[in-house]
Amino acid sequence: MTSIFIKSIQLLFSISILIVVHELGHFILAKIFRVRVERFFLFFDPWFSIFKKKIGHTIYGIGWLPLGGYVKIYGMIKENCSNLSKKNKNKNWEFCSKSAIKRLLIISGGIIFNIILSILIFTFLLFQYGEIYLPTKNVKYGIEVDSLGKKIGLKNGDKILFVNGKYIKYFNEIPKSIFLGNSITVDRMGKILNLSLNNKKKFLFDRKKFGFFIKPRVPPIINYVIKNSKAEKYGLKNNDEILAINSELIFFSDQLKDSLSNYKNENILISINRNGKLIQKEVFIDSKGILGIFLKSFMDLNHIFLFEKKNYSYFDSFYHGIIKSYNVLKNQIIFLKNIIHVETKAYKQIGSFFSIAKEFPSQWNWYVFWSLTGTLSIWLAFLNLFPIPSLDGGYILFIMIEMLIGKKVNEKIIEKCTIYGFIIISLMMIFIIFWDIFKVFF
Structure with a gap:
C-alpha cells in the first residue's frame, strides 16, 4: 500500500506541474497581448472548488476533479464578446478583438510552455547528472533474455550486431530500437543470423508492462544474501561467485537460474x-527452486564492463536537452504509428493515469520523477496539437482556416464542433480508463 501511495503522489505532483505550466502558457501570452483572464484553475471544478481567490480580474483556484485544468479568457466565445462589447466601449482586452496571429499565439501558449518545460527538465538532468552509457562493444558475454526475448527469436549469449541494419553504439538504446525496428542481426556462437520482427511485433507490445527483455549477460556473483533464507543458513555470502552446481560448470547468471530449476526438492x-x-x-x-540470493547486475560490475560517462556544460546540456526532447517525441510518434497497425497489438499498451502511475518508482526518486515529467510534458504538447475541437489544436485549426480564407469561421460551426469534440474526447478517456482497469484485473 505504501508503494501505491508513493506512486500516486508522484503522479499527482507531476500532472499538477504539467497542468499549471500548460495553463500558465495561455495565461502569460494573454497578459502579453493585454487580454483579461477570468479564471485560472488547477483541476476542474464542477459544482464546487477546493480553493479559489480573486486577484484583480482573475479568479485563481483548485478544483476537485484531477483530470486537467483550464484558463477562461474574456471574449473567447462570441456571445460573451458581444455582451461585453455592449457594456464596454473599449474592448481591447477581449480575446475576440485581437488579430488572428495574437489569438493563435495565446491558444498555442500551453503547447509552447510544455515544450519549454520538457527541454528545461532534460537540460537540468543532463547538467546535474550527466549520462552513463555502456558501449555495445563492451557487452563482452552477449545478452541474457527473458521469455519475451526468446519469443522474438533471441537466445542467451547472442551478440547483437545491428538493428534494422544499423549499428547501435550504446546498449541502453538497443531495446528501444528493437521495439521500433523490423530486424535484428546477431552473432550466435560465431554464426551471423538475421532475425525478422515483422510477425513478432505482437509479442513486443502484448504484455502487461514494458521491461528489460534483454540485458548484458553477467557472471553469477552474489550481490546480497536475503536474511533468514536458505542461502544465509548454509553460509553463502555477498560477493561469492558461483562456479558450479554439482558437476555442472556455471559461467553466467542465466545458467544458474536454469540449473536451480532442475534441482527442486x-x-x-x-x-x-x-x-x-x-x-x-x-x-x-x-520446491520453487529459490536459493535466497540476489545476483549482481551489469551495473554492479564496472570492473568487468567499461562504462562511458558524459558530463555536459550548461550550454551543451541545453543543446542535448533539446535533442532529448525531440527524440522522446519521435519515439512516441513511432509508437503511435504502431498502435494504428492492429496486428502489432500495440493498442494494448494504451493506458490512463493508472498506467502512467505504474511507471513511477515505489520509492521516491527525483531523477526518475523529473525524467518522466519531462517525457509527459513533450507528449502533452504533441497531443494538444491534434486538430480536435475542444483541444488547443482544434482552436488553432479554426484560426489558421480564418487566416487562409480571410474571414472568421462561423461561430455556430465552431460551437458545434467543440461540443462534439468534447464528447468524443470524454468517451475516449472513459474507454481508456475502463480498459486500464480491465488490463489490471483481467
Whole structure:
C-alpha cells in the first residue's frame, strides 16, 4: 500500500506541474497581448472548488476533479464578446478583438510552455547528472533474455550486431530500437543470423508492462544474501561467485537460474569462489527452486564492463536537452504509428493515469520523477496539437482556416464542433480508463 501511495503522489505532483505550466502558457501570452483572464484553475471544478481567490480580474483556484485544468479568457466565445462589447466601449482586452496571429499565439501558449518545460527538465538532468552509457562493444558475454526475448527469436549469449541494419553504439538504446525496428542481426556462437520482427511485433507490445527483455549477460556473483533464507543458513555470502552446481560448470547468471530449476526438492553441491579460495557448500533447494540470493547486475560490475560517462556544460546540456526532447517525441510518434497497425497489438499498451502511475518508482526518486515529467510534458504538447475541437489544436485549426480564407469561421460551426469534440474526447478517456482497469484485473 505504501508503494501505491508513493506512486500516486508522484503522479499527482507531476500532472499538477504539467497542468499549471500548460495553463500558465495561455495565461502569460494573454497578459502579453493585454487580454483579461477570468479564471485560472488547477483541476476542474464542477459544482464546487477546493480553493479559489480573486486577484484583480482573475479568479485563481483548485478544483476537485484531477483530470486537467483550464484558463477562461474574456471574449473567447462570441456571445460573451458581444455582451461585453455592449457594456464596454473599449474592448481591447477581449480575446475576440485581437488579430488572428495574437489569438493563435495565446491558444498555442500551453503547447509552447510544455515544450519549454520538457527541454528545461532534460537540460537540468543532463547538467546535474550527466549520462552513463555502456558501449555495445563492451557487452563482452552477449545478452541474457527473458521469455519475451526468446519469443522474438533471441537466445542467451547472442551478440547483437545491428538493428534494422544499423549499428547501435550504446546498449541502453538497443531495446528501444528493437521495439521500433523490423530486424535484428546477431552473432550466435560465431554464426551471423538475421532475425525478422515483422510477425513478432505482437509479442513486443502484448504484455502487461514494458521491461528489460534483454540485458548484458553477467557472471553469477552474489550481490546480497536475503536474511533468514536458505542461502544465509548454509553460509553463502555477498560477493561469492558461483562456479558450479554439482558437476555442472556455471559461467553466467542465466545458467544458474536454469540449473536451480532442475534441482527442486534436492540437495546440491555448490562450488564457490570466495576471494580466490574454492569453497563448496551442500544446500537444499526448495520446491520453487529459490536459493535466497540476489545476483549482481551489469551495473554492479564496472570492473568487468567499461562504462562511458558524459558530463555536459550548461550550454551543451541545453543543446542535448533539446535533442532529448525531440527524440522522446519521435519515439512516441513511432509508437503511435504502431498502435494504428492492429496486428502489432500495440493498442494494448494504451493506458490512463493508472498506467502512467505504474511507471513511477515505489520509492521516491527525483531523477526518475523529473525524467518522466519531462517525457509527459513533450507528449502533452504533441497531443494538444491534434486538430480536435475542444483541444488547443482544434482552436488553432479554426484560426489558421480564418487566416487562409480571410474571414472568421462561423461561430455556430465552431460551437458545434467543440461540443462534439468534447464528447468524443470524454468517451475516449472513459474507454481508456475502463480498459486500464480491465488490463489490471483481467
